[in-house]
Amino acid sequence: MQPTAARCRICSLGEGHPGVVLDDDQVCNLCNLNVAGELLDNYRYTNQVFTEFQQAPPNPAGDHDCLFMYSGGKDSTYMLDKFVNEYGKRTLAYTFDVPFESSHAARNIQLAREKLPATFVFDSDDDNIKKMMRDVFNRPRPGKPGAYLDEKLPCVSCRTFFVIRAILYAFRERIPYIVLCADPQQILTMESNVREVVRGFYRTFGPELASELFDGAIEDVLFAEDDELPKIVFPFIALRHEYDPERMVRELKEKGLYESSPMETHCTLFPLLNYYSFKNWGCMFYKLNASSYVRAVHRNENYDRSTFSIRFPRSLDLPDVEDRLGRVVMEIAAGTGDREEHRAALVDLFMRMDATEDAAGFVAESFLDMRKVAADLGIKVG
Ligand SMILES: [Zn+2]
Structure with missing residues (x-):
């Protein structure tokens, strides 16, 4: 993983995050809305x-x-x-x-x-x-x-x-x-x-x-x-x-068309997706979603509209969660560190991201299995 780079002081996106540039006040281009024009064109066309x-x-x-x-x-x-x-x-x-x-x-x-x-x-x-x-x-x-x-x-x-x-x-x-x-x-x-x-x-x-x-x-x-x-x-x-x-x-x-499932679109590659983004870009997989939530709360403190499928708690210390998750993910990928310590750290992190204890345990388990999933697919990690 790369050394911790400067982060946007509003949404905490890192300086090295793909497509992100910080200005002299340490505010990123997404917070400054420099992409608004392009977005509006896309919306108009769709x-x-x-x-x-x-x-x-x-x-x-x-x-x-x-x-x-x-x-x-x-x-x-x-x-x-x-x-x-x-x-x-x-x-x-x-x-x-x-x-x-x-x-x-x-x-x-x-x-x-x-x-x-x-x-x-x-x-x-x-x-x-x-x-x-x-x-x-x-x-x-x-x-x-x-x-x-x-x-x-x-x-x-x-x-x-x-x-x-x-x-x-x-x-x-x-x-x-x-x-x-x-x-x-x-x-x-x-x-x-x-x-x-x-x-x-x-x-x-x-x-x-x-x-x-x-x-x-x-x-x-x-x-x-x-x-x-x-x-x-x-x-x-x-x-x-x-x-x-x-x-x-x-x-x-x-209408009888739906039965809820707590893990609606659970992807078995989720741990590896995190490995990929930490290894190559020094960030967690959901960083853009989390940052966009933090940004929206910053603009409007009564904001509580959930983005598509992911919720983040209002009080989340994003840079801290990201640093800790990155350390655990890279250790698991390298096959180092202690399995039970990893498990405890992951459960704590996912519960801080609003998961129930059961869900956090389930996701933690999938992270601990990361090397096996990678080996089955022929993906090299660590
Ligand atoms: Zn920002």
């Missing part, structure tokens, strides 16, 4: 595509008006119901089985299949997504300063991988829109233009591996005409002012 999609006539080329990326979580279940029953779209619900995710959402997908008139499709490609993950983790340390969200490269790559699978599916079946329930923070990295999604993947992995991972099919998208390509719709960005997780869950339960 709003425009969403409106166009809502007004579009039925797809003349096939049986489906949209391919809806369906995870079975509350956000996508809520939207799927809306698309089918309120907007009247002929919807193909596409679920990609990510091998790193626990299957807590399986029950919700089953409920949706029973109750919603959509076509349900399941897709998977364990070998190639694991091959991609090995490539990401086993790379040499990236050059500084890096770009926004580089510390989340494994996570971003995984999502991009299955978005490209969906793009290829929609392209082949001539489905004109792909619906993605991404949250407002993800829009900064998620290209709305499918050709740009594929180009970005090429840039990250090189033409050879990129082509191999999709059996040569992505070249078809790169060289297609614009009007042959599907467009990506982000309903939660367009409807962001209405986002209210508690109301959504209540409505879904009333």
Whole structure:
């Protein structure tokens, strides 16, 4: 891990954090809102595509008006119901089985299949997504300063991988829109233009591996005409002012479409994702989310709107939590230190981040197993 660098005095993002620059007053560019212009452009474009999609006539080329990326979580279940029953779209619900995710959402997908008139499709490609993950983790340390969200490269790559699978599916079946329930923070990295999604993947992995991972099919998208390509719709960005997780869950339960799970989208790579961001960028995996919460509280002390799926306690001493987590993660990765001390430290840290004792114990256990998960995937740690 790198020596502790200077941190933004408002949100505690570090000087070396990808895409972050501190000014002379030790305030970062995100707190100074220098990214606002770019964000507004993105919002304007996504709003425009969403409106166009809502007004579009039925797809003349096939049986489906949209391919809806369906995870079975509350956000996508809520939207799927809306698309089918309120907007009247002929919807193909596409679920990609990510091998790193626990299957807590399986029950919700089953409920949706029973109750919603959509076509349900399941897709998977364990070998190639694991091959991609090995490539990401086993790379040499990236050059500084890096770009926004580089510390989340494994996570971003995984999502991009299955978005490209969906793009290829929609392209082949001539489905004109792909619906993605991404949250407002993800829009900064998620290209709305499918050709740009594929180009970005090429840039990250090189033409050879990129082509191999999709059996040569992505070249078809790169060289297609614009009007042959599907467009990506982000309903939660367009409807962001209405986002209210508690109301959504209540409505879904009333319709019998949802059963809560405390670990809705639990990713088994979470400990390794932290290892990746500490090793390469000296920060914890959720640093941007935590900092954005701290920033929002700083601007408005009555702020209590939860960001998508993660809550942080108001009194969190972020720099301290991050330093301690980083030390434990790097020791576990290196196979040094005492297991019971690590466990105690992790449980304490996760409980300070508002986890219950049970949940904290569960997550701590997954961190202690980090080296085994890495070895199974062929990822080198330590
Ligand atoms: Zn800041």
